[in-house]
Amino acid sequence: MKLGVKDIVCQEAVELMSDYLDGSLSRRRRRRLERHLRACDACSAYLEQMRATIAATGQVGPEDLDPEALDGLVDLFRRFREGDRPGP
Amino acid sequence: MLSPVDDPGLLDGILRGDEKSFAELVTRYHPTLIRVAGYYVGDRATAEDVAQDTWVAVMRGVDRFEGRSSFKTWLLRICANRARTRGTGDRRMVPVDLAAEPSVPGSRFNDAGMWSEPPTPFTDLVDGRLDDQVVAAAVRRAIADLPEPHQTVVTLRDVEGLSTAEVARLLELTEANVRVIVHRGRARLRAELEVVMKGGRS
Numbered sequence: 001m002k003l004g005v006k007d008i009v010c011q012e013a014v015e016l017m018s019d020y021l022d023g024s025l026s027r028r029r030r031r032r033l034e035r036h037l038r039a040c041d042a043c044s045a046y047l048e049q050m051r052a053t054i055a056a057t058g059q060v061g062p063e064d065l066d067p068e069a070l071d072g073l074v075d076l077f078r079r080f081r082e083g084d085r086p087g088p
Numbered sequence: 089m090l091s092p093v094d095d096p097g098l099l100d101g102i103l104r105g106d107e108k109s110f111a112e113l114v115t116r117y118h119p120t121l122i123r124v125a126g127y128y129v130g131d132r133a134t135a136e137d138v139a140q141d142t143w144v145a146v147m148r149g150v151d152r153f154e155g156r157s158s159f160k161t162w163l164l165r166i167c168a169n170r171a172r173t174r175g176t177g178d179r180r181m182v183p184v185d186l187a188a189e190p191s192v193p194g195s196r197f198n199d200a201g202m203w204s205e206p207p208t209p210f211t212d213l214v215d216g217r218l219d220d221q222v223v224a225a226a227v228r229r230a231i232a233d234l235p236e237p238h239q240t241v242v243t244l245r246d247v248e249g250l251s252t253a254e255v256a257r258l259l260e261l262t263e264a265n266v267r268v269i270v271h272r273g274r275a276r277l278r279a280e281l282e283v284v285m286k287g288g289r290s
Contacts, residue, residue: 009201014191018271022252042206046192052210053278057231057246060224063119069136070114073143077102077110080147 008032013043017050095159102150114143117160120248121167127240127259128168128175138174142167161254164244168258191275213285222284230280234273241266242273 008016016033019025025033037044093101093112101109121142126135145166153162196205231239231247237259244255245266252270256263 009197010203011190011192011194011197011201014275015271017191018274019267022267022270024252024267042203045207045209048209048211049207049278049282050274053227053274053281054246056223056281057227057242057274057277058249059220060227060231060247062116063123063228065115065118069118070111073114073118073140074107074111076140076144077107077147080144081105 008036010036010040010043013037013040014046017047020047021050021054096155099150099153099159102147117163118143120164120243123240123243124164124167124258125171125174127237128171130175134174135171138167138171141170145170160248161250164250164258189272191271192279207282210281210285223281226280226284227277230277231273233280234276237261238269238273241269242277245270246274 013033013036016025016029020030020033037047093109095113098109098113102113118139121139122132122135125138125142126132129135129138142163146163149166153159157165196203198204231242234242240259241255241261244250244258245252250258252263252266255261256266259266261269
């Protein structure tokens with residue numbers, strides 16, 4: 001591909017992907033990135049990897065919880081309910 | 089598999105005094121509360137204490153929750169506010185390290201800045217071989233390897249799905265800094281997944 005003065009190279013393009021996916025790039029930068037992506041399969045693949053990464057991160061679920069901490073909090077909830085029932 | 093009950097359904101359960109609903113919410117959010125509290129207070133024991141206080145506040149105030157924000161946002165704001173109060177004096181005022189770190193090592197580009205070792209779409213690499221648990225384990229490991237506050241920022245933004253603005257508000261960072269940190273974190277996670285997808289680690 002032939003580069004013009006306004007064109008960005010791959011090494012610059014990868015630094016814009018996160019903001020691009022969040023919709024927070026300026027219009028000028030977004031246009032430049034999109035033009036680059038149309039011409040560059042490798043950066044399009046990188047963008048796909050980034051999308052897949054964000055999707056996978058959204059699927060990991062909560063971190064493990066100490067069962068004792070859970071039991072302690074449920075116990076607290078039980079005592080709260082027994083001692084502090086709202087009136088009618 | 090039963091579909092998980094959403095937060096409002098669980099809140100109704102709490103109002104009825106249902107322990108299972110309460111336990112489900114605790115399982116979903118307690119680790120994140122400890123994380124947010126830990127961001128302000130520094131030590132683990134105090135962070136757990138703040139997280140527990142947050143649930144007490146929820147028990148006391150759940151009937152006043154008006155649903156103008158999501159339950160998650162409401163809960164995390166309570167936690168952050170309490171942690172800020174508790175953390176006075178010992179909040180780790182570690183400056184956020186925003187030094188330039190390339191998303192991809194320079195060795196993968198040629199002198200003109202074009203890929204010399206280009207990436208392959210994950211879909212082509214895995215071909216259905218990797219199960220979700222392997223991917224989830226890799227993501228967790230990569231998050232755990234991040235420094236702070238990157239771990240907390242990435243967890244809130246991409247695991248919990250909060251907006252950039254909400255993360256900035258909870259952690260008292262600028263939105264620009266949140267974006268930089270998220271960008272950095274995602275780049276590290278992508279690199280880790282790339283290794284796993286190529287079969288290098290599992």
